[in-house]
Amino acid sequence: MVQETIKKVVGYARISSDSQIGNTSIAEQVRKIEAYCISQGWELAKMFIDEGESGSTKERGGYRDMMQYIEQTENEISGIVVLKADRIHRRLKNLLELIEDELEPKGIAFISVSENFDTSTPQGMLFLQMIGSFAEFERKIINERTKSGRIATARENKYAGGGVPYGYQVVNGTILLDEQQAQTVKSIFQLYVEGNNPYKIACKLNRAGITTKTGKQWTVVQVQNILNNETYTGFNMYNGLKERNGIRQKDVFPRIISRQLWNKARQVS
Template sequence: MIIGYARVSTLDQNEQLQTDALTKAGCGRLFVDHASGAKAHRPELDHLLDVIREGDTLIVWKLDRLGRSVQNLVDLMNLLQSRGVGFKSLTENMDTTTPGGVLIFNVFAAMAQFERDLIRERTSAGLQAARARGRKGGRPSKLSEKQRARIRELYRSRALTVQSIANQYQVARNTIYGIIRSTEGTDGIGALQTVEAGDR
């Protein structure tokens, strides 16, 4: 079976251009999503991937209608290939059922890997430069060292539960546990959780 997939970004956009081209290309069944390409969840694409079978061919009007990024596109095409499903893009004249189409796909895959390697290198270089300046990576703490010390005091006093301390400082319980763990270890946390359970 030849299956077509179309996507438009909002409900206001008309998918007629894509569906007309897909129908002309011989698609016997069409799936259309009205969603941004940045959205991970596209229900019609998910449905399509559930029903498509070995020997079928998926056709799109343009590559960017299928993938949110080069890497996402490569991942989807790898999935299709593993299932024995052909893929065609009308605008780019790409067809993985032909040797030339397979070559183009391999170029895309290589580009995606190259992009990942560059991002990894830039991230690593940035972290190393930050460490050289005495800075640590990660999200800055919402709490000052003075506040963290006060949290430890409240914890040791057993005057308040972890939830009460978290509410007071407007942070999550996990944040409080992280502060406690850094000085008390996991045994202290276990003891406090036991006390809290007894209070209930």
């Protein structure tokens, strides 16, 4: 059971991105947490912060540091304070696991300032489960709307999001050529139809000091991925990771190679 008397706490603040609707700035979260601790007569030992991090994963620097800090019994932490419960975990399941499996056994309470509850009381645990269920329902509705929006955008023959292949860049929501990379794509196809296999092509690129999109050396698989990507002809398939809807698009991605060169490469294959 969580100890009844809270004396020394840590605070946690997170923001996903500067543009996310509904985000409260880090500074505002910290200010409200500090004010709440003062009003309760608690010592705020330390603030832990994650900026530009998703609440759907535990792989966050500030989160990891906080968990290590509260593990140390000499720090005598009796509570974690957040502005809202979803700042520490987006999913109710993950939040409950944190509280029940990691905090309660150590006698550490979880306190949400704006939702006005703490898990040192049975009422706090009940309220946590209630608001968590509503929050998860709301997120599923938002995800469904977002997915529908992506599909509608793709069907309008517009860029619907996601990563872009080597040779392209996204500028203000529009796909543009990366001229230098586009020239490399043309060279890969030309070398291939001239009789160079992917291994030889990768070696040529690496000797020339030409790197991949991530700045690494070329491999056979990466060259093959270029050669198998019809997007370079101006035709692409929007096939979202979640939707798997297979919408064929034209000229969303500017053409880099001709259909004739693409067909020649297919004949070599």
